[in-house]
Amino acid sequence: MTKREDQTILLTGVTGQVGFELARSLQGLGKVVALDRDRLDLGDLKQVRRVVREVKPGLIVNPAAHTAVDKAETDVEAALRLNAEAPGVLAEEAKRLGAALVHYSTDYVFDGTKSGAYVETDAVNPQNVYGKSKLAGEQAIAASGCAHLIFRTSWVYGTRGKNFLLTMLRLGADRDELSVVADQFGAPTWANTIAALSANVLAQAPVVREGDWWQRHSGIYHLTASGVTSWHGFAEAIFEFSDLAKKPLVKPIQASAYPTPAARPGNSRMSNEKLADTFGVRAPDWREALGLSMAAR
Known part of the structure; x- marks a missing residue:
C-alpha cells in the first residue's frame, strides 16, 4: 500500500490567499x-x-482562480479560461492519472434571493460573469468523471493579497469615516480556516483511491465560517479588533448607493451542515476566526 508520505500533491496558486495557507496545512499529507x-x-x-503529466500527482488541489469580480465583466475570456477551462483540464488529467481533484468555488453561483442559507442542492443562478465562470468550472469537473471535492466558500479574506480586511485597514488608517454596504449578508471566511478544514477532510481520504471512499464522497460541499453578518458588520468588527489609534466611523449604506460593474447577491449565506455531517468538521464563528487572523498579523 502506498504510504501517505509517498503521495504527491500538486498545489496551484501558491501565492494567493488560500494557496499560501494550503501550502502549510497540507504538510504531512504527502509531498x-x-x-x-x-x-x-x-x-x-x-x-x-x-505540468500535471510531469508531476504525476495523486492529488491536485486548485485554489487558483480569476477572482477580480468586477474586472471579469469585461475580461470574460480570461475569467472563463482560468475559472472554467483550466479546472476542466485539471479534472481530465486527474481522471487520466487516477488522481483526485480538490477545487474551490463560490457563493456567487447563487442569485442571493433565497431567504435562508443555501444548501448544495439549491438551484444555481449566477448573476455575474465571475459566478457563471465558476459554475462552469464546477460543471466541467463533474462531467470529467474524476474523483473530486468542490468546496464553495464566501467572502474570503486573509493577511496578504487583496481583500476586504486589508482594504478596510488601509482606508481606516487615513479616513475618519467610511460608508459600507449593510444589506448584503454572508460569512466572512478566513483563508486559514479554508485551508485547515480542507486538510482535515483530506486527512480522512485514502492515499490511493481504494474501495469506494472517493466515489461516495465526491461532490460539492459548502465551506464557510459559521454565523452571518453584513459587509458593514464585518467592517465594524475589523476595526474593533484592530490596533488603529483612531478608528473611523463606519456608516451603513444600501448596495444601490454603491453600484459596481458586477451584481452581487444580497444573500450569500451557505449551510455547512453537509460538510459537518459527512466529515465531522465545523468552521469557527466568523468573529472568532477574525480575531485569530488579526492576532496573527
Whole structure:
C-alpha cells in the first residue's frame, strides 16, 4: 500500500490567499509540489496538461482562480479560461492519472434571493460573469468523471493579497469615516480556516483511491465560517479588533448607493451542515476566526 508520505500533491496558486495557507496545512499529507503562476500558468492550458503529466500527482488541489469580480465583466475570456477551462483540464488529467481533484468555488453561483442559507442542492443562478465562470468550472469537473471535492466558500479574506480586511485597514488608517454596504449578508471566511478544514477532510481520504471512499464522497460541499453578518458588520468588527489609534466611523449604506460593474447577491449565506455531517468538521464563528487572523498579523 502506498504510504501517505509517498503521495504527491500538486498545489496551484501558491501565492494567493488560500494557496499560501494550503501550502502549510497540507504538510504531512504527502509531498507538496506548490507552484506559482511562473511555474504553472492556468491561462496556458497546454502548460497545465504538461505540468500535471510531469508531476504525476495523486492529488491536485486548485485554489487558483480569476477572482477580480468586477474586472471579469469585461475580461470574460480570461475569467472563463482560468475559472472554467483550466479546472476542466485539471479534472481530465486527474481522471487520466487516477488522481483526485480538490477545487474551490463560490457563493456567487447563487442569485442571493433565497431567504435562508443555501444548501448544495439549491438551484444555481449566477448573476455575474465571475459566478457563471465558476459554475462552469464546477460543471466541467463533474462531467470529467474524476474523483473530486468542490468546496464553495464566501467572502474570503486573509493577511496578504487583496481583500476586504486589508482594504478596510488601509482606508481606516487615513479616513475618519467610511460608508459600507449593510444589506448584503454572508460569512466572512478566513483563508486559514479554508485551508485547515480542507486538510482535515483530506486527512480522512485514502492515499490511493481504494474501495469506494472517493466515489461516495465526491461532490460539492459548502465551506464557510459559521454565523452571518453584513459587509458593514464585518467592517465594524475589523476595526474593533484592530490596533488603529483612531478608528473611523463606519456608516451603513444600501448596495444601490454603491453600484459596481458586477451584481452581487444580497444573500450569500451557505449551510455547512453537509460538510459537518459527512466529515465531522465545523468552521469557527466568523468573529472568532477574525480575531485569530488579526492576532496573527
